[in-house]
Amino acid sequence: MNQQFETAQKFGKESMDTMLRSFGTLSKSSQAIAVETTDFAKQSFEQATATLEKLAGVRSLDKALEIQTEYLKTSYERLLAQSSKMAELYGSLAKEMLKPYEAFTAKVQNAA
Numbered sequence: 001m002n003q004q005f006e007t008a009q010k011f012g013k014e015s016m017d018t019m020l021r022s023f024g025t026l027s028k029s030s031q032a033i034a035v036e037t038t039d040f041a042k043q044s045f046e047q048a049t050a051t052l053e054k055l056a057g058v059r060s061l062d063k064a065l066e067i068q069t070e071y072l073k074t075s076y077e078r079l080l081a082q083s084s085k086m087a088e089l090y091g092s093l094a095k096e097m098l099k100p101y102e103a104f105t106a107k108v109q110n111a112a
Helices: 002-056 061-111
Strands: none
Touching (some): 002 061
């Protein structure tokens, strides 16, 4: 009985350590995601501002439409690239958060 209690206590401690490692990964990855999101927002704002400045100096409708079309095309391409990058970051986050649990689960299965 004492052996079972010690084993359960050991797994409880390992479970807590595993959870803390997983949360540490979450914290680091969340910071990277926040930085990436902030950079994208800043670049988007700068791009929009530059486009508005170009539009302010335009004298013809054709040139205004050309500038707007280029802005929309560039914005769409940037959004697709950013979406792909964010998907990679979130996928990586999920994999990294599960790594500590994989080792812990293997230990529990071997003990059982």
